[in-house]
Amino acid sequence: MENKFLIDVNIALDILLDRLDASPRTYELFQRLKSLPTIYLSTSQLHTIAFIFFKEGKKSRPSYILQKEWQLFLKLFTLIKTPACLDTNDPLFQRDTGAYLIEASAKVVGAKIITRDTAFLRASGHAVSIDDFLSLPVQKEKNVAFLDLKAINQAHASGLERAFDEVLHSGWYIQGQQVKAFETEFAAYCGTPFCIGVANGLDALTLTLRAWKEMGRLKEGDKILVPANTYIASVLAITENRMIPVLVEPDPATFNISPSEILKSLDSKTKAILPVHLYGQMADMSAIMDIAKKHDLLVLEDAAQAHGAFICGKKAGSWGHAAGFSFYPGKNLGALGDAGAVTTLDEELALTIRALGNYGSHKKYENLYQGVNSRLDEMQAALLRVKLPHLDRDIEKRQAVARQYMEGLTHPDILLPAWKGDASHVFHLFVLRCRKRDALQAYLAEKGIQTLIHYPIPPHRQNAYGAWNGMELPLTEQIHKEVLSLPMGPTIPDAEVFEVIKGLNEFN
Ligand SMILES: Cc1ncc(COP(=O)(O)O)c(C=O)c1O
DSSP states (O other): OOSOEEEOHHHHHHHHTTOGGGOHHHHHHHHHHHTSSOEEEEHHHHHHHHHHHHHHHTTTSOHHHHHHHHHHHHHTOEEEOOOSOOOTTSHHHHHOHHHHHHHHHHHHHTOEEEOOOHHHHHHOTTEEOHHHHHTSOOOOOOOBOSOOHHHHHHTTHHHHHHHHHHHHHHTOOBSSHHHHHHHHHHHHHHTOSEEEEESOHHHHHHHHHHHHHHTTSOOTTOEEEEETTSOHHHHHHHHHTTOEEEEEOBOTTTOSBOHHHHHHHOOTTEEEEOOBOGGGBOOOHHHHHHHHHHHTOEEEEEOTTOTTOEETTEETTSSSSEEEEEOOTTSSSOOSSOOEEEEESOHHHHHHHHHHTBTTEEETTEESSOOOBOOOBHHHHHHHHHHGGGHHHHHHHHHHHHHHHHHHOOOTTEEOOOOOSSTTBOOSSEEEEETTHHHHHHHHHHTTBOOBOSOSSOGGGSGGGGGGTTOOOHHHHHHHHHEEEEOOOTTOOHHHHHHHHHHHHTOO
């Protein structure tokens, strides 16, 4: 049986009005509910619950106590909005509209409704009695998920729903006020004058390189230095523009592109560097920018995993001549679909990218370039605006989890990430190294702990780049054999972090 339940008004009031002692079954129910990860409540019930609670409560308690109790009560639940669409032909709607609205909310999340109302039990196929609920087998220990995206977005549910409603009812879905506002807010967050919303992180990188071609700063056949151990998107952006990626071995401690290896890889055809802030840790941007200045190179940061990271007070995305961001749902700042952006200090570049992403048009029905359609849409921009103000708090939580791992993981076969404990790493991923990686991953899976590998095959060993398959990049290949990403995120409970630490330390 799925772990999803929504409680009816009568049970909510038992909890709120301290009527749990009245029946041992209700007390038992409350104890069992508390062990569930989520208990749902329909917004359609709230006014009734509030009305009765405050009316009854006033008889015995002062209003400030009632307010406090109400806030504590709400914290126990995840509120589910009542859908706007009503099926007036539904027999339950005709018999009991209140029950119909509760059922409609429960259906949104696939939950059963626990109720004491016998008429509701008879009328709804989604309602269960307290006895039925208590007779269900107790769920075995929950597994530790690698990333709980539902919990991450649930934390912003009311804001996201409001933003969705606003966009829905605005009648304006492409290139409107939401995108404009998000671009301004994200540019301010990164400390750059310009931000251009695009459809995804890959397009952010591809369109920037393309724009530099249109501006005469780069041309086909130019060499671009890129870390060999990156996600393939960084390399795809280069080859899509018919430029030549020069795969550079990383710094073995940070896994980021190594400035000394950059210097070894330079030649007269090298025109740009594409450093990737891998796993959320910033590359050595100060050294990279010095090299770029000395050799007249452009720098495009791949900041897809590093929103909010900074070195010397300067954020990822504001060091290079431009930066590409991804707002893929699993990223530290994630949309509810695909989305991306470019940040830059260069107005001409910003205008060129904007035109290229809009069919090459800088002015309605006039096309300067043979462009593409790659735009951030109003819905994703509005949703991102809800989450952006909470990004720093989420990063702090990720760093706190990382600190727990760094202090708690003591297994001698494990190499922890190199982190100074500062803001240069926002822990999009917590990646350790272990020579027995595959055995460790299987062992953790056996314990119900989900881990992932970022990434199992480096770009030069992919079929997509068959001509490079024979290339030897020993450090990159070794890293790909040894890395393992542990559960990480802003909502991961401490108990789960301890479970991972304990499980991992006991590995043999
Ligand atoms: C380092 C890096 N660059 C670029 C991208 C591409 O971003 P998107 O998935 O939004 O296209 C990703 C996404 O996974 C990434 O991790």
